[in-house]
Amino acid sequence: MTLQIDRNIYSDNCISKVVYWLSNQYAISRYLEGKKELLVIEGACDEESFRKSFFEKLNDYKLREIIDAETKDIRTILYAKAFGDFDDITEEEITE
């Protein structure tokens, strides 16, 4: 089956995440034509329910992406504040 996704609405990131979770059950190939992405899925028996489930996941990842974009900075600040005073190991002690 083929799914068509508008790349103006759903980013590569979102699509990749959904594909990641499906990739152990289905063979999925992706083709980009301008701002339209085509996914060819092999192995989906119930197309109706696959489509529904796919777009549900896609929409959820889009929401998560918005939250992530808006909170990236504060998250970094939070972790820096919480764990930033490590003075018992120095860079020199961990030689690359």
Place this chain on the structure above:
Amino acid sequence: MKEKFEIDSNSNVLFVTDQCNNHCVMCCQPPKMKNDFDYHFKKNVSLIKSAPKATKVVCVTGGEPTLAGDRLFKLIKIVRENLPETDIQILSNGRIFANHETAHLLKEVGGDRVFVGVPLHSDYAGDHDRIAGCKGAYKETMLGLYNLGDEGIPVELRIVINKMNYRRLFQMAEFIFKNLYFVDWTAWMAMEDTGYATKNAKHIWIEPLEYIPQLCKAISYLDEWNIPSSIFNIPLCLLPQEYHHFAVQSISDWKTKYLDICDNCALKEQCSGLFATSKSIFKGLKPYPKSF
């Protein structure tokens, strides 16, 4: 106010100042803006010096006692020197302890004898600030609580239940467990109908009968986490029986009052009674039959 402290009294008050940097909507002792630190300091020193050595606890209060700055810490030192076996309770909005040096100083002068009672009006900053009458109060109080916790100074959280916060009592309990897990115990207090509480009655007065269910849910929750809780100022007849053991004799001896019908109550001895200073009487009071 007392002329001399008593060993077992729960109202050995060291009144530090009438000034306050909060303006709580239900304050039963509305603040006065006059420089009274010295006046009270002198009185307090003589109270301390004349107090029996076996005095159990003294209560440092106001207004906001921490506004006295150095004089407060000096006072605590004097208590420690003269009454080494006496616990020192400080009633404070905790805001000054947002500065951790100040919290550290309190630990230094008070040692293991000092504990702090801090009011929390809501888990939500907006509500707390509105009730405290001061924007930014929540943030400073929360940071103050954390610094007191870091210093190992025991903290009692005091929640005065009013119309503006009674709907979130359970959420407050959850908040306390998650975010103020180091707190030593919580006191859930019915309002005294005097001062601002009377003045602002329209916005903040609420009968205990209206919030008892939420209160019980909050107390049960904290009890399940082994966080000690007490109920202050609510007569036993308004509380379900299984919550009676949370109620304490919270009203200062000199302002407790009972009604005539209380003479017939089997539980009068254990009951906190009512505030003699309150303008109104709680609804729904009735004596427990003597056969109880």
Place this chain on the structure above:
Amino acid sequence: MKRYALLPFNFTRISGKEVLINELGDMLITPIGSVQKIVDHSLDNEELYKSLVANFFISEELLPSLLDVYASRLRLKKSFLDDRTALHIFVLTLRCNQNCVYCQASSREENSIHCSMTPEMMETSVKLMFRSPSPSLTMEFQGGEPSLEPKIIKYGIELAEEINQQECRKLSYVLCSNCRSLSDELLQICKQYHVLISTSLDGPSCIHNKNRGREDSYEKTMAGIQKAREVLGHEYVSALMTTSELALDYPKEIVDEYVNDGFTDIFLRALNPYGLASDNEDWDKYNERFITFYKEALEYIIEKNKQGIFFREDYATIILRKMLTPYTTGFVDLQSPAGTVNSVLIYNYDGYVYASDESRMLAENGDFTFRLGKISDKYEDIVYGEKVRNMGKIWANEALAGCSDCPIRAYCGADPVRNHSTQGDMYGFRPSSFVCKKNKAIIEYIISLMIEREDEVMPIFRSWLR
């Protein structure tokens, strides 16, 4: 409603609700559609709005004024890291006096002469253990069957106590034993040093014996438990079980066995894919059946609690501790950063240090990926060596594909060793991971109980955590 900024959080849907989980692992149950409204700034529920602010899901300032509190709470969640390695497992021998069908230890015959730790090796290992800066150290003796080596146990404990005169750590001891041959001498050592005995009890005798490859196993184990309880006290003997394929059909019987034997908790463990146990081919099927087994057993345990019998399921308790309390947890398998090395180190009878219990089992099968060095190597070379640094790049689930954006990440963990042994690389592939499926099913099940039967289960869950 005021203007607000988002704070990091994720969400999922369980039991007809939207479950929001923030960076601290705090959970809020909300109506479906709440996340969209929060993101769109079209929230219409004032009480929900206040809860979101109070619980660090949104902030009324761009930089939260309680950032210090937020950070302090995050630090507390990860404070298991502060202590560094606290659990030190000493695998004394491969010799064993049983023949369990799922043996993860690849045990050898009781009378085999090799495969045991020498006193010199014990001394080197104990000294290495004290190089860990942790203020508390647990020495856990494993095997094979470690009680077959009482002299080495005595030597190890006494040496640790001697060194501790200077070190002043908090020492504790655990002996993992099948309790078949607990000599009086060994029990006296256990009594003197407050050694906790951790034994294996798979269920009623029919299940236990079938699993253990001996007909008298149940009898001997029960007798051993009894003896240990008499000498050491009831609270010094604990039991855990491994869910063999046979056990999958008997959740209630197994719980009943534990309750009747006077235990107050059980750890419902799935099989590990190691040692002899990996002959079990159909892991998919086993995993599915285990999840069903777990739910039935947990349900039955809840029933027991409702009847007034205090009985705790340990795996659920660890997850609940993460969900409901601000505190950290120390369970090695559900941590991020991973428990390997950070929380546990293994000193093996073969003279080498391993990253985790499962790492040395891999070695028995010829895979030395997680052998970190010799027990005689320098501590810094072991824990900061190249192998550990490589693990360090991929041992936090905050940074793994499939995990980093998983809504229940805070309640789960990373296990590079398990990934390697089942999937061929440490990074792992979540969609086909059995551990992921199992953990997700159990965590979501627990959340669904909290949503659908709040008044019934919450007091019980809290009683497990007190």
